Amino acid sequence: MLRTREQVRVLGPGDRDRFIALAEQDPVVNVFADYRARLTNLDERWLGGQVWGRFEGEELVAGCHLGANLVPVQCTPEDVGAFADVALRRRSSVGTIVGPSEVVGSLWGIIEPRWARPREHRPLQPHLEISSPSAVAAAVDVRPTTPRDLEQLYPACVAMYTEEVGVSPENDAGGGDLYRARIQQLIARGWSMASFDDRGVVFKAEVACVTPYAAQVQGVWVRPDRRGEGLATSGMSAVVQHVLGTGMAPVVSLYVNEWNTAARAAYARVGFEQTATFATLMF
DSSP, X not given: OOOTTEEEEEOOGGGHHHHHHHHTXXXXXTHHXXXXXXXXXXXXXXXXXXXXXXXXXXXXXXXXXXXXXXXXXXXXXXXXXXGHHHHHXXXXXXXXXXXXXXXXXXXXXXXXXXXXXXXXXXXXXXXXXXXXXXXXXXXXXXXXXXXXXXXXXXXHHHHHHHHHHXXXXXXXXXXXXXXXXXXXXXXXXXXXXXXXXXXXXXXXXXXXXXXSSOEEEEEEXXXXXXTTSSHHHHHHHHHHHHHHHTTSOSOEEEEOOTTOHHHHHHHHHHTOEEEEEEEEEEO
């Protein structure tokens, strides 16, 4: 039940600046929502969903991105109850719930009885950051990809996604066309990096979103026959060097599955440090 002078409502273009200010209270953790607000101006036509806010008087104190991803923004475990009914109305369109572990756990505790069972629950994902070049030598062959690389890069992206998520991105509505278009978009933005040998992609990673405060990396992958050679470490060092050196963002972040000890060890060698713990529910 809302207290006096509390309000929960859909945010629009007129709320853009105050929502960004809310996200900037923890700008690296909130990089996804911050990026989406800057990209779409909170216009539902471009969001493909909605962003909701909880107000105390005139002050925006918590938010929730509701599209293909449900992402709480500056929510406490107590705040999430304000967004539970909204989330339940949009549950058929949400593919993942992701955010700080305690907050996601509190939201799920409220909505679980009326939501579909998740395909997978990853409750303790280390959220990592680095803000200076790695002491590890960067792989000299890791570079931004170009449109000419697409035919080699796309199968590697599908393989990574399938390995990570457990289903192929080509199973989604629209098949591979939408996923291929997303990879092409990342290439065009200079957000896709990879190295190659005569068999194709050796290492790859993408920058998923960028704000003035952070760049979030996703899709880190080494071809199975080349694993164990330290390529994830030198490759990620190259990604960090590129992001920081080009001025793309002052911090590089990512989150990793708690059970992926090899990846966690590689990121630690690069110099990433844990700053938060995320949770992800996938449907």
